[in-house]
Amino acid sequence: MDLAGESTARREAWRRRVLSLAAAVAVAFVGLLGQLWYLQVLEGGKLQELSEKNRIRIRPVAAPRGILFDRNGLALVDNRPAFTLSLIPREMDDRDTVLARLSVLLKIPMRELEEALERVPPESFRPVRVRRGLTLEEVTKVEERKLELPGVVVEVEPQRVYPTSTFAAHLLGYVREVSDEQMKQGRYRRGDMIGQSGLERMLDEYLRGRDGGERIEVDALGRPVQVMRREEPDPGAQVITTVDRRIQEAAERAMAGRAGAVVVMDPRNGDVLALTSSPAFALDRLTGNLEKEDWLKVVRDPLTPLMNRALQSQYAPGSVFKVIVAAAGLQEGSLTPMDRTYCNGEFHLGRWTFKDWKEGGHGHVDTRAALVQSCNIFFYQSGLKVGPAAIARYALDFGLGAPTGVDLGGERPGLVPFLDGRRRGDGRGWQAGDTVNMSIGQGQLLVTPMQVARMMAAVANGGVLWRPRLVQRVERVDGTFAYSSSSKMTGRVDLSPVVWAFLRQALSGVVNEGGTGAAARIPGVDVAGKTGTAQTVAKSSSAKGQDHAWFASFAPAHDAEVVVVVLVERGGKGGQVAAPIARQVYQAIFLEKVAMVSLGGDG
């Protein structure tokens, strides 16, 4: 470029523009110097004095955590004020003495106090919480010796309180201080209480709210002189769940002392009315002060109370699966209601012998009777007729082998073998014996109680697969919705209406016509269901190898309002163990109807 050619006028214009920019910068610098003059010379003396005895204390004001309600507006969990013991590292001049005194006074191990302080810089001005839920007595002790305990403060914070220690534990989940691991995500502050499992965790962002804080000036003794500024906390949003507290309580009562799960669902929209896993963990203990040993005890418990068996455990469905074999056969035409067989208790395939659960067999059975009495021999034969491909396809159609998408984390997908139409779950070739096993829900089939509930809901409502819904909406304090969800259909099973009617009628027979589910019979309510007894392999001597008991049901049989699925781990026979539990749940649900019948009403 020919630089000499640049005109003087252009150079002058450039010069002028650059100089005006420089002038703007100069003005800004003068303003800056003015502010420095103001701070350091005019205000200097005052600020100097402030710095001498500068004891501005920051007091966090914790936001109350949002409350979870059931579908009728009853609280599932609530808050109450609790005392928290905190240390302000910066104000602890003689740290070891103060910690030693505190340790003796409240019988807190010295190690615990030191550990809490090690995680923050030694001159931090923010209170470090060391213990929550102090008793009134402990608070008094600390307040009385306040002068000897510089840097020790007691704050009042809202804390979770639960109706009972284990109520809906897996559903709600527990709340604990953010862990070192979670701190790395960068979205929490040390000492934040966050949901660690269940809905508390899934909805933590809504429930947590935003902490406020107070900046207070204190004198040398730590007494507040004035509140310089206060920022009110934003309370967390409220969650309206689909759960019915009454049904949830009934389900938990019915499961007391057993290991297993109960899922109650509305087949008309997929709302989860109750979800319990047993044994449950103690919410209040996990949320409060927990010693390491106690925590390890919970984690190492062979009964795994932290696991949500309704979605995180997979079981063979046992005879519950016969519903799918029957549906596949009837719809595909390989099975008709008129098919009959003679069951003598044994079935031979090559050199293998498969037995019925009933010694001596059921005698003559047709399709309906085979379902009602859960005849294995009939289904061994039917399974071979229907074929593994059709059975697997219908199983997938009914939502098995895939997570249901319920609003809780950690859901397992289950397993429908016969992969790519020829392999078993373990990759080995498919044998006719595998088909026989699958026909009665054994072999490599795996399902979760939640999947079975969705499947039964589809039988009850004529084929609609719902995404199980746990949360109706999340409401902010000002009444606006932070989140709301409507029922979502995730699939549809197309069977002829005749087949649906047949299935429902047969399942009603299971309970009401002396079938295997007779123990679930309730006068006044037409319960329909299918029992299942899933054989377990005794892998170790400690697990006795008793069978898992299933009862998957809905009621009323022809206009279902509710699905109840019960699984009892190593409970024995489904009809003897699981069905009576379902009965208790139905009694709670249909309280009025049951009462009317027993009073001689017309039901």
Place this chain on the structure above:
Amino acid sequence: MLRVDRRLLKNVDWPLLGAAFAIVLLGLVCLSSLGLGRGGSGLAWRQLMWVGVGAMALLAVVTFDYRSLVRAAPALYLLGVGLLVTVFVLGRTVSGARRWIHLGPLTFQPSELFKVIFILTLAWALTWRRAPQQTSRGTLGWIIALIAVPFALVVRQPDLGTALVLLPVLGAVLLGVGVRLRILGALAAAGVALMPLAWLALKPYQRDRLFVYLDPFRDPLGAAYNVIQAKIAIGSGQLLGKGISGATQSRLAFLPERHTDFIFAVFAETWGFVGCLVLILAYGVLIVRGFEIAVGTREARGRIIALGVTALFAAQTLINLGMVTGLLPVVGIPLPLMSYGGSSMVVSFMALGLLLSVRMRQFQ
């Protein structure tokens, strides 16, 4: 390549270099005073190492003719954008922002490096059709498009500080090359109008963080506390300062960022108003020399680089000091040449290198 022309050496801008090293020295003293009573002054040593790296980077930049760097600008631009994208893939999250890339034991902040690339890109884009005076609307639009991509990436990290520094640099350069104020105003208005879009892309907790940036009192435990304490520290320095051993306010307690973004508070408490005058004088010399170089350069690319670098230094210094003294909301911007931090130090030296390079080749 390292054969430096004798005539070039004659044109080294010693006042500029002197001012820069004076600032660096004051910063090192400040950092080592922070180490007192805390067992060693590792910060100052590490910073000194970065100064060494920076000086080498400066030499490297100076040996190149800046015009060849401008020619390489498209490649550098792609590299810079690539690095910014890499941050999202491999980056390490520190207090909610992804700004750093790990290189073995070191971390590296691509958004810092992009400041220099940004200036080179501007110089290239404004001159590649030869006549910078005729900045048509088309050229302007194409520059905006060129800059929008990396800008969005930086905002998304979120590194609001860097984004905020790039804007005045862009504004100064565009004003310098003769874009009318009216058009710049329209552009600014359009930018403001587009803000809600960016807003939608942020996660709730990121929005919260932005709120705190804009209004520190939203987070009474965090930023606002820093500002108050910084004010007390600065003010308590009074006219002559408390000296290294007396500056308890800043050495003890308060800010997590006292060695980085808030280092000026430490300095002001230690050396008082008089010390601040000296420091600001040093920045003043640096910036005034920068403007002089810009005025004295006749070659178009050199002018834009000189003006851009000067604007970068001025904007960073003013925004940082304004924030520490409580005149501006708290945004994460380091004080150039003084705040602790490798990326910032090295990049500042590279920018200085560009300025020197333009000055040395002014009369070629």
